[in-house]
Amino acid sequence: MTDMGGRAPSATFGSELRRRRKEKDLSLRRLADQVYYSFGYLSKLERGEATPGLQVAADLDEALGAENQLLELAADDALGGLRLSKPAQLPSGVADHVGQHRELACLEAVRAQTTPGSARSVVVTGGAGVGKTSLALRWAGQVAEHFPDGQLFADFGGWGPRERRAPEEVLEEFLSALGVPSVMLSLTPREQMAALFRTLLAERRLLLVLDDVDSSEQVLPLLPNAPGCMVVVTSRHRLDGVTRTGAMQVTAEGFAPADSRDLLARVVGQARIDAEPAAAESIAARCSHLPLAVRIAADQCAAHPHRSLTELAEELAEDPLDWVSPPGSAAGVRDAISASVERLPSEAAQLFRFAGLAQGELDMQAAAAISGWPVDRARRWMQHLCDEHLIVETARDRYRMADLVRATAAERLQSTEQPETIALAVRRWVQWWAHSASAASAQLAPHLDLPALEAPDLAVASLIATPTNPIAARRWWELNVPQLASVIEQAAEIGQPRAAWSVAVLSGHYLASTTRYRDWVAAMSTAASIADAAHDVPGKAWCAYELGIALAVLRRHDEALAHLSEAVRLRDSLDDRVGLAWAHCAMAATVLDMGRYEDARRTAAVAADEFRRHGNDFGVATAMVWLGTALQRLGILDQSLTELTGALARFDKLGAADGVALALVRLSDTYRLQGDHDRALDHVDRGIARRRQLQDDGGVADGLLVRGQIHHDQGDVAAARRAWTAALEIFDDRGDPRASDARARLATIPPPSRGET
Known part of the structure; x- marks a missing residue:
């Protein structure tokens, strides 16, 4: 009967040597000839009359294919009387480490497990600056008493400016820290050190923290087979080779907003945070709640106690990446993120740069459009970026890039790609966005006129989002509206003013329905400036119309009427009669809200007549609603009832659910005024x-x-x-x-x- 290593449970070095030799059908003399040791010496080793050196054991191991069993027995003999040291190598952790309670709980859960036959192990993975090392050291310091035989620590230099360390080098340091004499280390072949290390730890309770690891190969030789030990590995990679040994993987995430505020308060002082809470929140948000960035920003604020946090927050907002990457420091955020980017394969690096064009979340079709690649190819490299923790997959085929990571991508895009390549990528991105927005808006408001768009490039056409119902359309807008302002600006920057103002116009219905009125006004104001600079009269007309409606909703009536009057003038000059009718319709709704009922009646009647001349039934019904409401407010209830009933019938015939709802509510008010409460x-x-x-x-x-x-x-x-x-x-x-x-x-x-x- 043999143990799991293939040797008898009570084997001595001599008995194991004899067993292995006979398995190979070797005489003692033939073995002596092979290993260049004397027959007499080997005979004494088998009889237990001589003590083997570690090099002798290693040579015999190799000759007999004993898989380190002879070396381990020799080490047992050699170390039998050795008094091992109790190492305490943990460096001091970050004093102000906060948050990451989920990750700490995962580490503690693994420590509390009992794993027969092997050490407990955890791989803490995550992106640059997310606080993996400080997390591991904070937890290790808290549980050190549970490992009475000591703690070992090694920085493998996987991503920092230091040279990457080989496992043999770390093994030698660990063995020395455990008290193995240098003379014994000098006699132990490097390839045999892992066996010696495992032997020493077999009955001990040690904690190993292996930090900043680049590959599984760096640490596999350091994993003990001792149930009393625990290993915590930190890396930006998943280290599949380590997890296949049974290690649990814990992904460290950025701070929650409350954690960012807590860290700022600890470093800057609670009083300053309480005095300027909005500025503190702005600082944390601009840092993407990335622990390293928040810590650097907190140190910067603490270094300027006489400046307000509001002033510092404004300075940070100008260039967040620069602010958290102090000159002359290798520990800044830019260098930390760049260390990951520089090791990417070329295709992944290019997609990373292009993906930085998108604010907010990015879906797979958009990523394919920006890159100009097939979806399968884009998916492969987006997944690689996820594995490297440069982006996060928020749902199937949807990804988010933190603002500081995006800023790094933008810098690298400008410094790496040719201007024409960037312009083509932006063009594809804007086309995808505009046509997808048009499809979504058509679902939300199928009866409204929308700006006509130029045909997309062939590479983009098949990737455009096509929501098939209002719920899917609203979801598209919900996910993509954070990109609106940047898409408008990007379209203008590449000389596509029509696309810029069209995107803004297409957003109007969604922004209005979700009461994002100020975003609506901001988008339309930017678009209006772009159309004006391009001398794009149709664009100016659309922007004046949409801006007028947005301002009217906010009850900035005078401004609204000024823009709507300009829309009337421009659409009249373009002989856009239907567009002119819609401008009159919007003016009628605005003056109605102002209490100018007679003006509303006249303007709505003009709009209704214009719509009738051009056969626009939806427009006729809409104008009739405002005309009927104006008549209602003027007390002309029979005519009000006629107009509103007619509007309801038209909307119902068209299948315009929103129009039907509007007409029903307006009709109910007229019936109320007539005393017909039921x-x-x-x-x-x-x-x-x-x-x-x-x-x-x-x-x-x-x-x-x-x-x-x-x-x-x-x-x-x-x-x-x-x-x-x-x-x-x-x-x-x-x-x-x-x-x-x-x-x-x-x-x-x-x-x-x-x-x-």
């Missing part, structure tokens, strides 16, 4: 239901305002209060200016009585 409630409830189906919370709240007014007219104050309160909550949650309307109505009724629900 019909009013029926119409408003149908309108609210339609809005809910469309996931239009603002429309729901608008309907609730009318519903509350119907209840109020009926004398049901409690029901009115419930409807108006619900509307107020929605408006406040969305930051909608119509919240003031709900508050004004609630102010007209007494507060709820005790026990009222």
Whole structure:
């Protein structure tokens, strides 16, 4: 019976030597001839009358194919009387290490396990600057007492400026730290040191921290087979070779916002953070909540105690990557990220540079469009970037790059690629974005006129996103709208002003429906400047129209009317009669909100007539809604009912669900004013239901305002209060200016009585 290593459980060196020799059918004299040791010496070794040196054992191991078994027995004999040292090699950790509670819990869970026959081991992996080393050292310091035989530490120099270390070099240092005499080390062949190391650790309880490892090959010889030991390896790679030995992999992530704030407070001082919380949040966000970046930024702030955090945050915002990469320091963020980038294969490096063009998340089709590659090829190298922790996969085929990593990619794009190559990549990116936005907007508002786009390049056409329903379209916008401002600017930079303002116009319906009014105004203002600089009259007309609507929603009525008047003038000069009608329609809605009901009636009538002349039924129905509402406010209820009923029928025929909902709510108000409360409630409830189906919370709240007014007219104050309160909550949650309307109505009724629900 033999043990797992192939030798008898109670074998001595002599008995094992004899067994191995006989297995090879060698006489003692023939073995002596092969290894160049005397027959007499080998005979004494077999009889236990001589003690083998480690080199002798190694030579016999090799000659007999004993797989280090003879060396381990010789080491046992040699070390039998050796008093081993208790190493304490852990360097001091980062004093202000915060957060990473999930990762710490994973490490502790592994320590608490019992793993028969092998050491417990963890690979802590993650990107540059994410705090792998400080995490490992913080945890190791906390649990050192559980490893009474000591702690060993080695920095393998995998990604820093130092030379990468070989496992044999580290093994020799570890053996020396354990108290193995230098003379014994000098006699031990380097290839045999791993066996000696495992032998020494077999019955001991040590903690090993192997830091900044580049490859599995660096550390595999250092993994002990001792259940009392534990190994923590840190690396930017997954180290599949190590995990295949049973090691658990823990991915270290960046800080949560609260952790970033905690670190800033510890370094800068809680009082400064409390005095300028918004500036502190801005600093942390600009650092992408990357632990290394937050730490450097905190040190920079602490070094300037007489400057406000607001001033420092503004300085950081100008060039975040530069700010967290101090000159003359090899420990800055730029160098840390660059160390990963410089080792990428050429195709992965190129895709990394191109991917930096996209703000926010990037999906696979977009990555393929930017690179000009087939999807399969782009997917292969995007996955490689994920493995290197330069991007994060947030969902299937969707990726996110941290802002500081993106800044590094942008720098490398400009310094590596030719200007024409960059321009082509940006062109493909803008085309993909614009045509995908057009497809999504067509799903959200299928009856609205949208700007016509130039045909995309062949390499882009098959990659364009094509949402097949409003929910998918809204999801597309939700994921991609963070890129809007940068896409507009990028299109202008490569001489594509039409694409720039078209993208802004296409975003309008989504931004309005999600109450991102200020983003809408900002996008349209930028687009208007681009169209004006390019002397693009159709673009100026579109931008004036969209900007007017956005400002009207914000109730900046005078500004809105100025832009809408300009849209009327420009569309008239272009003889764009349908566009002119839409501008009149928007003006009617604006003056209606201002209380200028007669102006609204006249303008809406002009719009309706123009739409009729050009056979635009959706436009006719929309103008009829505003005309009917103006007549309602003027007290001309029969005509109001005719216009609104006609609008509802047209919308219903067209299958325009949003138009149907709008007309139902407006009709309900007219029925209310006629005293027909039952019909009013029926119409408003149908309108609210339609809005809910469309996931239009603002429309729901608008309907609730009318519903509350119907209840109020009926004398049901409690029901009115419930409807108006619900509307107020929605408006406040969305930051909608119509919240003031709900508050004004609630102010007209007494507060709820005790026990009222």
